[in-house]
Amino acid sequence: MLRDAAVAALAAGLLGLPLIGFRLLDQSGGEGLTTRWPELAAAVALVFTGRLALLLIDGGAVRVALLIMVAFAASAFFVPWPAQFLKVVAVGGAAIIAIRAGLILAGPRPVALAGGAIRPIGRFLPWLLVLFALILPVLPFADRGVVDVGILILTYILLGWGLNIVTGLAGLLDLGYVAFLAIGAYTTAILGTQYGLSFWMCLPFSALSASAAGILLGFPVLRLRGDYFAIVTLGFGEIIRIVANNWRSLTNGSQGINNLPRPTFFGLADFTGSPAPGHKAFSTLFGIPYSPIHRVIFLYYVVLALALAVNIFTLRIRRLPIGRAWEALREDEIAAQALGIDRRRIKLAAFAIGAAWGGIAGAVFDARQGFITPESFGFLESAVITAIVVLGGLGSQLGIVLAALVLIGLPELFRGLNDYRMLAFGAAMIAIMLFRPRGLIATRRPTAILK
Amino acid sequence: MAYFIQQLINGLTLGAIYGLIAIGYTMVYGIIGMINFAHGEIYMIGAFVALIAVLAFTSAGIASIPLLLIVVIVAAMVVAGLYGWAIERLIYRPLRGAPRLAPLISAIGLSIFLQQYVQLTQGGRVKTLPPLMPGGFTLMRGDDGFAVGISNFQIVVFVLTVVLMAGLTLIINRTELGRAQRAAASDPVMAALCGIDVDRTISVTFVIGAALAAVAGVMVVLYYGVIDFFIGFLAGLKAFTAAVLGGVGSLPGALLGGLVLGLVESFWSAYADAAYKDVAAYAILVLVLIFRPSGLLGRPEIEKV
Numbered sequence: 001m002l003r004d005a006a007v008a009a010l011a012a013g014l015l016g017l018p019l020i021g022f023r024l025l026d027q028s029g030g031e032g033l034t035t036r037w038p039e040l041a042a043a044v045a046l047v048f049t050g051r052l053a054l055l056l057i058d059g060g061a062v063r064v065a066l067l068i069m070v071a072f073a074a075s076a077f078f079v080p081w082p083a084q085f086l087k088v089v090a091v092g093g094a095a096i097i098a099i100r101a102g103l104i105l106a107g108p109r110p111v112a113l114a115g116g117a118i119r120p121i122g123r124f125l126p127w128l129l130v131l132f133a134l135i136l137p138v139l140p141f142a143d144r145g146v147v148d149v150g151i152l153i154l155t156y157i158l159l160g161w162g163l164n165i166v167t168g169l170a171g172l173l174d175l176g177y178v179a180f181l182a183i184g185a186y187t188t189a190i191l192g193t194q195y196g197l198s199f200w201m202c203l204p205f206s207a208l209s210a211s212a213a214g215i216l217l218g219f220p221v222l223r224l225r226g227d228y229f230a231i232v233t234l235g236f237g238e239i240i241r242i243v244a245n246n247w248r249s250l251t252n253g254s255q256g257i258n259n260l261p262r263p264t265f266f267g268l269a270d271f272t273g274s275p276a277p278g279h280k281a282f283s284t285l286f287g288i289p290y291s292p293i294h295r296v297i298f299l300y301y302v303v304l305a306l307a308l309a310v311n312i313f314t315l316r317i318r319r320l321p322i323g324r325a326w327e328a329l330r331e332d333e334i335a336a337q338a339l340g341i342d343r344r345r346i347k348l349a350a351f352a353i354g355a356a357w358g359g360i361a362g363a364v365f366d367a368r369q370g371f372i373t374p375e376s377f378g379f380l381e382s383a384v385i386t387a388i389v390v391l392g393g394l395g396s397q398l399g400i401v402l403a404a405l406v407l408i409g410l411p412e413l414f415r416g417l418n419d420y421r422m423l424a425f426g427a428a429m430i431a432i433m434l435f436r437p438r439g440l441i442a443t444r445r446p447t448a449i450l451k
Numbered sequence: 452m453a454y455f456i457q458q459l460i461n462g463l464t465l466g467a468i469y470g471l472i473a474i475g476y477t478m479v480y481g482i483i484g485m486i487n488f489a490h491g492e493i494y495m496i497g498a499f500v501a502l503i504a505v506l507a508f509t510s511a512g513i514a515s516i517p518l519l520l521i522v523v524i525v526a527a528m529v530v531a532g533l534y535g536w537a538i539e540r541l542i543y544r545p546l547r548g549a550p551r552l553a554p555l556i557s558a559i560g561l562s563i564f565l566q567q568y569v570q571l572t573q574g575g576r577v578k579t580l581p582p583l584m585p586g587g588f589t590l591m592r593g594d595d596g597f598a599v600g601i602s603n604f605q606i607v608v609f610v611l612t613v614v615l616m617a618g619l620t621l622i623i624n625r626t627e628l629g630r631a632q633r634a635a636a637s638d639p640v641m642a643a644l645c646g647i648d649v650d651r652t653i654s655v656t657f658v659i660g661a662a663l664a665a666v667a668g669v670m671v672v673l674y675y676g677v678i679d680f681f682i683g684f685l686a687g688l689k690a691f692t693a694a695v696l697g698g699v700g701s702l703p704g705a706l707l708g709g710l711v712l713g714l715v716e717s718f719w720s721a722y723a724d725a726a727y728k729d730v731a732a733y734a735i736l737v738l739v740l741i742f743r744p745s746g747l748l749g750r751p752e753i754e755k756v
Contacts, residue, residue: 013529013535014533015534017539018499018526019573020502022508024502024503024574024578026576026578031506033503085571173555223741224740227486228744231486235736237630239730239734241732242726332722379684386556419571420567422567425563426559426560426562427560429556429557430557430560430561431558433546433557434545437546437550
């Protein structure tokens with residue numbers, strides 16, 4: 001047992017030796033090098049203790065492991081660590097292992113009871129979430145920042161639900177979904193700034209252009225399967241970004257487009273204190289004092305309405321023949337084809353519809369940001385959207401909401417730890433897949449049951 | 452003409468680097484059928500280890516350039532191989548038999564994690580290294596006086612690539628390990644029944660792929676001398692394109708695909724628009740997948756029920 005832990009610690013030491021043990025110094029006139037032995041030693045010690053405790057748990061000495069971990073977490077709190085990050089890992093890791101040991105000591109979970117208790121929550125949770133989303137802006141703690149994060153999360157839920165049609169229902173892993181977001185965003189931006197169309201006029205054009213791009217891309221690549229399809233869509237996403245970066249006459253290159261049209265109150269009123277002549281201000285229309293938060297709250301409800309529209313759309317289309325055909329193709333392509341389903345056409349429909357929702361999300365993205373640059377549409381965005389869909393549980397609408405809350409909401413809470421946000425994001429993606437390979441909500445409710 | 456030959460030499464150098472990374476993709480895909488999305492990050496880590504090793508060994512008093520080159524390559528291969536081994540052991544092995552998307556998504560997560568890890572430990576700024584082996588030969592002179600040159604390090608890249616490819620081919624075709632690998636790639640269950648330790652074979656595959664990617668990382672540091680924590684993403688994508696181009700699962704194909712891709716990129720930058728050279732690479736990927744999905748040297752995939 002000790003030998004095993006020592007091997008793990010040795011491996012960790014070798015892994016960390018060059019990258020943790022040394023630090024490149026960016027000096028003028030060439031790179032310098034310093035050492036960081038205390039950090040490396042601390043990291044190795046952490047791996048050794050953690051591995052030992054896990055081995056003890058596996059070996060049956062759960063109580064010992066629990067004691068060690070509780071003592072370790074407590075003492076780690078007071079020991080001076082060479083880096084604050086290591087302290088967080090030490091205390092947090094020890095706590096997680098201790099909880100695991102504690103759960104084992106508490107005995108096996110009563111499965112039947114848990115299942116019974118979860119079901120009613122599962123039925124009411126969606127309605128509770130919708131209710132919460134509806135009243136969020138009027139809650140006392142909802143200042144401008146909270147509503148803004150709400151818009152961000154809702155945008156990702158909108159994107160997740162849009163991609164869910166392609167990935168969750170039709171089973172096509174699209175790693176370049178951000179391309180449609182970009183096309184929608186640029187359509188609205190260009191139409192708005194160069195042709196003076198309002199946000200509401202641009203919205204359908206964004207959906208149309210993204211959908212057209214989806215069909216254009218879909219025609220050649222939809223016959224590819226699985227991983228190949230994923231990589232080609234990834235390449236497509238990158239191509240769109242590179243083109244946006246270099247086609248200066250249309251997109252203004254890497255500087256992006258500023259002063260995008262802000263959504264008006266359905267063309268009736270503007271959200272400014274002093275509207276242009278001939279326009280009404282939202283505050284005078286309703287006879288309330290002017291506040292800049294009105295625009296944010298209005299945008300919040302617009303995104304919420306769009307997201308709910310996608311949700312209702314998806315739930316309804318799943319019951320139509322085309323929705324059933326998507327799920328049939330996802331489950332078994334060959335069997336579905338044998339039943340006479342036209343693979344290309346059905347998949348193309350999923351691709352076009354999913355792309356259209358991505359384009360709409362792009363217009364919303366414009367409205368929230370007020371400016372766009374090609375850098376907003378990198379591969380990381382695609383990875384985040386895909387991760388939301390897969391981590392939530394393929395095809396589960398509720399799972400996507402939960403995954404978006406975890407992946408987008410939690411990092412926003414920890415804005416202060418900016419440096420470690422993406423590190424934790426990557427680690428969370430790995431951890432969720434390791435412990436729940438089918439996603440947070442893995443149950444797949446069949447849409448039709450033979451009686 | 453002289454300009455053309457110069458681009459040919461530069462393209463082949465770049466292609467050799469892509470090819471070495473592509474081998475890791477091809478071997479892993481061949482044996483467990485998954486795209487190891489984090490492979491590009493291994494190459495990036497290899498490059499960082501190489502840079503650190505150059506500085507560390509130089510300050511430790513190794514002055515002879517050939518010796519330094521050998522130690523640096525060995526150090527980068529060992530560390531990167533260990534990373535490959537640890538990644539397989541900790542992340543991909545528990546996910547074997549999980550739904551197809553699970554390993555891919557955790558590979559993307561791992562890719563983000565490793566990038567951030569290197570950014571946090573080594574800083575986000577671009578790192579530079581002055582050339583270790585300056586100098587070279589002038590091969591010919593064009594009519595307009597354009598001199599075609601090949602640098603000493605480009606020669607090292609070619610020789611090293613050929614040696615590594617020959618060694619790998621020998622391992623795969625002649626040794627027990629290679630036989631186990633081919634068996635596990637064609638039918639893992641049957642191979643296990645015949646007494647092959649499939650888990651160990653997969654581990655070794657990851658280690659070999661990672662070590663070769665690390666050599667590519669060493670080459671990039673010493674040839675271009677500019678790296679940052681983000682180089683793995685683009686290189687990984689290009690190398691994957693190279694692997695697909697050559698035919699996934701085929702070792703000579705991976706190198707051939709890498710060379711073709713390197714040449715296309717080099718000529719595209721020279722004669723067309725350098726800003727769109729990545730678009731050219733992706734366009735090749737799409738075209739190959741559409742018109743010849745099995746790649747240049749691959750065998751067609753049979754659809755099984």
